[in-house]
Amino acid sequence: MSAASTTPAAVNPHRGEAGLLLDGVTHVLRPTFGSLVAAEEELGPLFAVVERASGGELKLGEMVALFWHCLADPSAHSREDFAEAVTRAGLAACAPALRSLLVQVLKGGG
Numbered sequence: 001m002s003a004a005s006t007t008p009a010a011v012n013p014h015r016g017e018a019g020l021l022l023d024g025v026t027h028v029l030r031p032t033f034g035s036l037v038a039a040e041e042e043l044g045p046l047f048a049v050v051e052r053a054s055g056g057e058l059k060l061g062e063m064v065a066l067f068w069h070c071l072a073d074p075s076a077h078s079r080e081d082f083a084e085a086v087t088r089a090g091l092a093a094c095a096p097a098l099r100s101l102l103v104q105v106l107k108g109g110g
Helices: 033-043 046-054 060-070 079-089 091-107
Strands: 018-022 025-029
Touching (some): 025 060, 025 091, 033 046, 046 091, 060 079, 079 091
Antiparallel strands (some): 018 025
């Protein structure tokens, strides 16, 4: 993943989007119906994902998978590179984006 730009991507919170800063680049996470269905296919029921997260039992790979499926522009890098960037950023840096996505799963909106 290149860190060519530190300019934030256009994140639209009114559409339920979240920003995830990795290696100096803001990635837009857009929880559309299609992206959430794809995440559910990989992770199982989304309500169970929310329950695991609220109980502190969400695995790093599950968080990366949810982010990956909601990524507005995944073509810029491989999933492996994306996962490594998430790991470098750390859980604390990823928590706000994760919380935003989980709220969208529970409440809907956008």
